[in-house]
Amino acid sequence: MRVANTRAMLPRGRVLPRTLVSARRSYADHSDHHHHAAEDGPTTPETFFTPAWRNTLIGGVLLYGVYTFMPSGLSSENSITKFIAKYNTPATVWSDINTERTAQSKGVADRRILTQSAETPALQRNRFPSLLDQASPRLVGVGQDVDVADFVAKRDEQ
Numbered sequence: 001m002r003v004a005n006t007r008a009m010l011p012r013g014r015v016l017p018r019t020l021v022s023a024r025r026s027y028a029d030h031s032d033h034h035h036h037a038a039e040d041g042p043t044t045p046e047t048f049f050t051p052a053w054r055n056t057l058i059g060g061v062l063l064y065g066v067y068t069f070m071p072s073g074l075s076s077e078n079s080i081t082k083f084i085a086k087y088n089t090p091a092t093v094w095s096d097i098n099t100e101r102t103a104q105s106k107g108v109a110d111r112r113i114l115t116q117s118a119e120t121p122a123l124q125r126n127r128f129p130s131l132l133d134q135a136s137p138r139l140v141g142v143g144q145d146v147d148v149a150d151f152v153a154k155r156d157e158q
Contacts, residue, residue: 044050126132
């Protein structure tokens with residue numbers, strides 16, 4: 001029987017509850033562990049007492065003993081130390097670079113101090129700019145200007 005016919009047979013006002021069972025999927029059937037074989041076979045214990053770890057420990061102790069008691073060559077330096085010394089930059093080169101860099105840094109610091117200590121020139125602001133007109137040589141009246149062209153200052157010797 002179809003859903004439309006079932007709804008038509010119900011009394012008026014009564015509605016069938018809608019279920020989502022048909023729309024739902026069951027994901028339990030799709031899990032991956034159902035398709036694989038059982039992994040209940042024999043397993044080895046994961047400890048440090050396996051033969052591989054034992055052999056590693058014995059080999060490490062033997063290498064340490066050989067390295068410790070093996071006589072060194074004619075030179076006192078190790079071959080790795082010689083290799084590093086051969087391909088490294090000498091200390092004098094680094095010292096020269098550091099000295100040059102220090103001199104450059106001092107020059108930059110001196111220029112920075114000079115720049116930071118700079119000040120704008122002091123300005124004299126006149127409260128009454130009209131006073132400047134009074135000092136004009138054209139505004140000096142007759143007889144008000146002192147002539148100092150012949151003036152000679154006395155010295156201590158005179």
